Amino acid sequence: MSATTEPTTTTPTAPPPARVTAPPAEPGQLTKETYRGRIHPDWCPGCGDFSVLAALQTALFELGLKPHQVCVISGIGCSSNLPGYVNTYGMHTLHGRALAVATGVKCGNHDLKVICTGGDGDGYGIGGNHFVHTMRRNVDLTYIVMDNQIYGLTTGQCSPTSVKGMKTKSTPYGSVENPINPIPMAMVGGATYVARAFSGKQKHMVEMIKGAIQHKGFSLVDVFSPCVTYNKDNTYQWFNPRIKILEEQGHDPTDFHKAMDRGYQWGEEIPIGLFWHRTDLPSLEDLEPVLHTGEGPLGFRKLGIASADAEQLVAELL
Amino acid sequence: MNKIDFGVGIGGENGQGIASTGNILALIFARRGLHLNAYNAYQSIIRGGHTFLTIRAGNEPALNMGDKLDVFIPLNQDAMDRHLRLLKSGACAIFDQEKVTPGEPAEGVQLCPMPMKEVTKGNKLAVNTAALGATLQLLGIESEPLETVISRQFKKKGDAIIAENVAIARAGYDYAAQNFKAFPWKAPMGPKPLGIITGNQAIAMGGAAAGVKFYAAYPMSPSTGVLMWMAAHARQLGIMVRQVEDEIGVMNMVIGAAHTGCRAMCATSGGGFALMTEAVGMSGMIETPIVCVDVQRAGPATGVPTKTEQGDLWQALGAGQGDYPRIVVVPTNQLDLFRTMPELFNLCDKYQCPGLVLSDLLISEGTASIDPDDLNFDVTIDRGELILPNGNGLNPASGYNDKTYLRYKNTESGISPRAVPGVPGHIFTAATDEHDEDGTLISDEFTNPHKRRMMVEKRARKMEGTIKEITPPELFGPKEAAVTLVGWGSTDGVIREAVEKLAGEEGIVANQLQIKWIVPLHAAEILRILKAGKHVLIIENNQSGQFARYLRSETGFEAHGHIRKYDGEPFMPHHIVEAVKQQLTRNTTLSVPVHEVIA
Numbered sequence: 001m002s003a004t005t006e007p008t009t010t011t012p013t014a015p016p017p018a019r020v021t022a023p024p025a026e027p028g029q030l031t032k033e034t035y036r037g038r039i040h041p042d043w044c045p046g047c048g049d050f051s052v053l054a055a056l057q058t059a060l061f062e063l064g065l066k067p068h069q070v071c072v073i074s075g076i077g078c079s080s081n082l083p084g085y086v087n088t089y090g091m092h093t094l095h096g097r098a099l100a101v102a103t104g105v106k107c108g109n110h111d112l113k114v115i116c117t118g119g120d121g122d123g124y125g126i127g128g129n130h131f132v133h134t135m136r137r138n139v140d141l142t143y144i145v146m147d148n149q150i151y152g153l154t155t156g157q158c159s160p161t162s163v164k165g166m167k168t169k170s171t172p173y174g175s176v177e178n179p180i181n182p183i184p185m186a187m188v189g190g191a192t193y194v195a196r197a198f199s200g201k202q203k204h205m206v207e208m209i210k211g212a213i214q215h216k217g218f219s220l221v222d223v224f225s226p227c228v229t230y231n232k233d234n235t236y237q238w239f240n241p242r243i244k245i246l247e248e249q250g251h252d253p254t255d256f257h258k259a260m261d262r263g264y265q266w267g268e269e270i271p272i273g274l275f276w277h278r279t280d281l282p283s284l285e286d287l288e289p290v291l292h293t294g295e296g297p298l299g300f301r302k303l304g305i306a307s308a309d310a311e312q313l314v315a316e317l318l
Numbered sequence: 319m320n321k322i323d324f325g326v327g328i329g330g331e332n333g334q335g336i337a338s339t340g341n342i343l344a345l346i347f348a349r350r351g352l353h354l355n356a357y358n359a360y361q362s363i364i365r366g367g368h369t370f371l372t373i374r375a376g377n378e379p380a381l382n383m384g385d386k387l388d389v390f391i392p393l394n395q396d397a398m399d400r401h402l403r404l405l406k407s408g409a410c411a412i413f414d415q416e417k418v419t420p421g422e423p424a425e426g427v428q429l430c431p432m433p434m435k436e437v438t439k440g441n442k443l444a445v446n447t448a449a450l451g452a453t454l455q456l457l458g459i460e461s462e463p464l465e466t467v468i469s470r471q472f473k474k475k476g477d478a479i480i481a482e483n484v485a486i487a488r489a490g491y492d493y494a495a496q497n498f499k500a501f502p503w504k505a506p507m508g509p510k511p512l513g514i515i516t517g518n519q520a521i522a523m524g525g526a527a528a529g530v531k532f533y534a535a536y537p538m539s540p541s542t543g544v545l546m547w548m549a550a551h552a553r554q555l556g557i558m559v560r561q562v563e564d565e566i567g568v569m570n571m572v573i574g575a576a577h578t579g580c581r582a583m584c585a586t587s588g589g590g591f592a593l594m595t596e597a598v599g600m601s602g603m604i605e606t607p608i609v610c611v612d613v614q615r616a617g618p619a620t621g622v623p624t625k626t627e628q629g630d631l632w633q634a635l636g637a638g639q640g641d642y643p644r645i646v647v648v649p650t651n652q653l654d655l656f657r658t659m660p661e662l663f664n665l666c667d668k669y670q671c672p673g674l675v676l677s678d679l680l681i682s683e684g685t686a687s688i689d690p691d692d693l694n695f696d697v698t699i700d701r702g703e704l705i706l707p708n709g710n711g712l713n714p715a716s717g718y719n720d721k722t723y724l725r726y727k728n729t730e731s732g733i734s735p736r737a738v739p740g741v742p743g744h745i746f747t748a749a750t751d752e753h754d755e756d757g758t759l760i761s762d763e764f765t766n767p768h769k770r771r772m773m774v775e776k777r778a779r780k781m782e783g784t785i786k787e788i789t790p791p792e793l794f795g796p797k798e799a800a801v802t803l804v805g806w807g808s809t810d811g812v813i814r815e816a817v818e819k820l821a822g823e824e825g826i827v828a829n830q831l832q833i834k835w836i837v838p839l840h841a842a843e844i845l846r847i848l849k850a851g852k853h854v855l856i857i858e859n860n861q862s863g864q865f866a867r868y869l870r871s872e873t874g875f876e877a878h879g880h881i882r883k884y885d886g887e888p889f890m891p892h893h894i895v896e897a898v899k900q901q902l903t904r905n906t907t908l909s910v911p912v913h914e915v916i917a
Contacts, residue, residue, distance in 0.1 A: 037747075038721075038756065042763045071739045073574075076750075083747045084759060089739035090747030091577065092759070093570065094600055100567040104574020104582070107532060107558050109740050112578070130570075133563040290558045298558060299579030299738055300706050303529025303699050309555060310695035313523060317513030317688060318349070 032061050037085040048199030048225030048236075049079045049146050055197075055205040056115070056144065057086060063210055070113045073102045075122035078153045079146035079225065082117040096127030099134040102141050103284075109297035110285045113213060114141040121151050124160040124180045135189035135218050140283040142212040142219045145182065148227035149234050156230035166233055182222045183263035187256070187276045193219035194259070194276040198243050199226060200236050201272065211274060217283045224272070239270070246273025253277040322506050323376030324388040326453060328446075329397025333365040336393070339446040340371040341685075342471055344514045346454070346463045347375040348687045351508020355380035355811070356685040359887060362539070362623045368396055373685075377506040380687070381651075381811030385892045388501065389456060391449045392418055402427075404914060410456060410498070412449050430456075430498045437489045444486045451490025458504030461491040513690055517682035518543025518585075520652045521611055521675070524659025525583050526555055527695045528609075532575035532582040534560045534568045536590055539623045540679040541613035544585040565590035569597035569610065577606045577748065579706055579738040581663055585611035588630045589620065591637070598672050599638025602777070604748040605726070605736065607666035607673070609659070614678040616886045625886030626679035628807060628859040631868060634674045635837065641774065643669065643781045646837040648676045648807035652686040654834070660697040665787060668702035669780040670736060676836075678859070680888045681808045705737040705744060724755040728772055732779030785838040793847055795821075795829030801898055802851035804877065806833040806865045809857055809889060816894035824899065836868070845873040855901060857881045857894060879907040887913040 035057040043049050060070060070088035074080035076095035083090030089112075093101045098116045106114045123131055123145045134141075150168060151157040157170035161182070165174040186194045193215040197205035205223065212219035224243075226236050246253075251262060251273060259276040285291050295301050305313075326343060328336050340356055347354050354375040361367035374384040390411040392398035398418050402411060407426025415431035423429060432452060438444045447468070454464055465484045472480045494500075515523075522544045525533070533552075535545040545561070552559040558575075562568045568584050576582040586594065591612040601608045614630045616622035634646045645665055649655045655677060666673040725746040727734040734755075737744030747753075751761035752770055760769050793802075795817050805813045810832045820826040831847055833839075848854050856866045856877045861884040869875055881897040883889055893911035900909050 039758055039764075066742075067745055068740060068742045072747075081759070081762075084749065084757075087745060089745055090749075090757075091574075091604070092747055092749035092751060093573075094596055094750055097566065097570040097597065097600075100562070100570035101574035101577075103560075104532065104534075104571035104576070105578055105739065106574075107560070107571075108575035108578030108580045108582070109738075112739055129563050130567055133567070288558055289553055290556050293556060295556070297578065297740065298531040298556075298575070300740070301531060301556070303531075303581060303701075304697075305527055305529075305555065305695045307696070310527075310693075312554075313526070313551070313695070314513065314690045314693050317515050317519070317693075318511065318690065 030061060030064060030066065032057065034067060035060050035087050037087050039084060041081065041085045043078060043081075044229045046228040047078070048148060048223070048227070049082065051199035051202045051205065052079070052144060052146050052223050052225055053082055053085055055202050055209055056117075058206045059209040059213060060088070062206070063213060065113055069111070070115065071105055072115045072117060073098050073105060074116065075118040075127060077119040077122045079117060079119040080122055096122055096125070097130065098122065099127060099130040099143065103134055103137070103139050106139055106141055106285060107288070108299040110140075110291050111297050115213065116141060116143045118145060119152070120145060120147040120149060120161040121159045124182060128160070132189050135186060135191040137284045138190060138192055138217045138281055140216055140218070140285055142209070142215075142221065144209065144212075144221045144223060146225035147182065147222050148225050148231055149179075150227050150231040152227045152230055163233065168230075181263065182220065183275055184260055186220045187259060187263065190218070191220050191276070192217035192278050192281055193274070195220065195274045196222045196224070196272045198224045198239060198272050200240060201243065201245070204245060204272065208274065215277070216279070217281060242268060242270040244269050244271050246271050246275065251275070321376065321378050322503055323374065323378065323380070323384070324457070324505065325372060325374045325384050325386050326389040326391070327370060327372050327387045327401065328391045328393065329368070329370040329401055330393030331366050331396070332360060332363050332369050334369075334393050335443070335446050336369045336371050338471065339450060340373055342464070342467050343450060343453070344373055344685055345467045346459065347373070347505070348512040348514045349463060350459070350505065351510055351512055352376060352505065352687065353378060353380045353508070353512070354514070354685070354687045355383055357383040357680065357888065358683065360624050368400070370397065370401070375505070377508060381815050382891065383888070385890050389453050391453065393445065394418065412452050414445055428499060430494065432490070432493060437493055438486050441482065441486065444483060447483050447486045448490030451487040452494035452498070455491045455494035456498060456500050458500055461488055464491075512687040514685050515652050515688045516543055516685050517652045517655050517677055518613070519547050520656040521585060521659060521677065521682070522547035523693065524656040525609070526551065526557065527656070527697050528660035528663040529581045529699055530557055530583050531580040532558050532572065534562050534571045534584050535586065536562055536565050536568055538587045538590045540615055540683045541585040541587050541590070541611065543682065544611065565593035566597065569594035569608070572608050572610075573597060573601050573606055576608045577604070577738065578740070579704065581667070583609040583611070585613060587613050587615050588617050588633060591630065591633060595633075595637040596639070598644070598674070599640060599642060600750050601672040602638065602642030602644060603750050605670040605734070605777070606748065607670050609662055609666055609673045609675065611675040611677055613682040614676060622886045624679070626859060626888055627884065627886065628678060628809075629864065630676060631836070631864040634676055635868065637674065641778070643671045643777055643784070644837060645669070645671060645673045645784060646676065647673070647835050648833070650807060650810035650832060650834055651681055652684070653688060653692055655681065656693060660699070664698065664700040665784060667704065668700060668733070669784050670702065670733060671780060676807060678808050703733055703735040705735055705741055707741045721756070725757050726753060726755045726773065726776070728755055728776045731783055732776045733783070781838050785840065788835045788838065788840070790840040790843040791831055791833050793829050793831055796827055797829070799827045799829040799852065801826060801828045801853045801855060801902060802848065803828055803830045803894070803898070804833070804848070804854060804856045805830065806836070806858065809859065812889045812891055813857055813894060815891040816898070819891055819895050820898060824895065826898065826902065828898065833865070839872050841872045844869070845875055848873075848875050853878050853902065855879045855881055855898065857889070859888065860884050879909070881909045881911070883911055883913070885913050
């Protein structure tokens, strides 16, 4: 293993930070440009998140999703700026709360494709409680975590996925805590599509994200998205020789125990790909009869109570 | 018709069925057309402890639980020992002579010992039922309504249980007829049957009337009744109800649902509201309207979960960091809670801001009679400048990159047309970072003090419109008075009765100013009224005078004195009457009435 190994795919570079105008699109015609947001990302040059943004935009295009049918929801952090960079409906919510907001959005309009984006601190740290409960509910949404194993926006502190022993600004003598391993955690938490991608393997990531969006239920795509500024340990160069693609190794994503074994793998060989996938569980929206009355999304329904219902509600008090 | 007004108290331990006994009695009175007000003083314990339920009923509106008891039913010795000494001449105490030993009652109090083992034929669970039968007999009410209500209440338990309980009720009734002296007056009949409602039911029903489609909550006393009503009626009314992992999740989920165009709400108590507050700020920042009810209980921290307080005013005023417009309203009773919900939803939709309702244990868990005709579900619904795909007059532009739409357009009113996800041609990102008119963040790369100021002022301007739509408070009682009593929220009824008692029994002319809309506040109108007051006293259910401080901060007005109660129990009319007398002698500017009932 050489520290100078080049990434196998090119790392996207940051365009100059300036407001740009999205090119005019013919009404009804989707192009790759359709998904470009109003502004360019202000991430550091070389940041892994550029690759995730590009992969998401490609996935949306290849799936033929119209921008107004998609809502991208994030928390707070470098990667959570993503909704502003993609031309779909977006919400840039509070630190750690993207999944709770997204669950509300999905309940309010179950016709929307809901995609959450954020970082490891946002999702596995401050948002850990919502992460666990959104998975067990099997809410039909896709969660893309740009996992860089560091707090970037606060300039380099330890994160829940920082490797034990890692020296950061908040752990100058090395972290003593065990990191979260999101793959097994998501599997036992009830997620029904659990995948991992790497910013250095963008084409593979597109496939992981497309599969996640098409999956009915909670899908997690944990992405190794290196922080080139604050994480000097887990770099592109560190990951490249270690990354092994499950799909090239004949992994069966319906085999729970194998998936757990592969999920725990770390060190010389680190697998990416679809670890775990089950399609036999209904999602939260499937189980909610109120959403299946043929009246469309809750958010668009007519308000008011039928007089027969009102009479009955009053009768209960008599 | 002469005013007849009486009180029934039932005391015992949790698990003795006191709440359901009270419910039966309340239903009987209401069906008779009597007004009533019931309050259950209980403890945070599922079995044991001490519970005391008071029902006050009469042929005129019952504004609070009142001062006196006419019928007292101690179900155990503890209840007898605590309350017998408070009975006055004319009252009676009904008890199981084998279980409870009476102490020495005041003169003129009738002791009504009953051989409960014999009356109930050994059914220990039915002692309450037998006592209810006896109560109705003493009140001059026939036994039939009791049998009807028992049949309704025990419907799920089957015919055998119903028959047994009806027989026991009748046995209690007959025993009282043969052994006790009925009251010289009879419980009157009202002109038409009434219903009974708790404040939590009223909040939920008001929300349903407003068109709530999404309700989320984490169980927390004393707000849980709202969740239970919503869950029970969700499928019938097409409301999605979720129990969430914590209150942080609740508020964020509610905002998510509201963002798609739903009317969405939640209810909690102070501790849960504390967890929600950052997200309340998000509602303000992204201008997605929500309604949240904080049913106050005695705090801080876990406090006294089953006791009442008006202690969360400043929490509501200061919920979330930074400046942003919000509406804070404190309804005054159960019917007012019902009516306020649709009104508040209209305001929040129109001004695209969070709406906070402060209720409290007293009115949320308290039961009141209600005229069915007052529960109007056919309410006005005004959604303001909302753009839905099925249209409300505004035409969505075509294309996927519509830049003519500015979600946060800087308008004169501060209100920007609000599209929801799913509408073609109106794409935007709602951000909790400060943002430009089109939603672009102006918190990092494009930070701009001029734009920041513009957006802060745009949001703030919305309050100028809001206050014009809110009714200013009005003085109750004579214009000229020796004393003006100022209250807020749930103390309305008890202060009103104190005003009447002061005039009737003490010869002190008093009037009342009750404040309901806290933010925005009609400060000028309030100041005009209070400046004319000769002696202004502020009455509130907390220790530090939260409202007095708020009033001073908004109007500069300093009251002459304060009446505060913070022992967990609500005010009774005599507490206020006595405190007013104390203050008018100028001996003090702060009265803290002592709650006599639970020693």
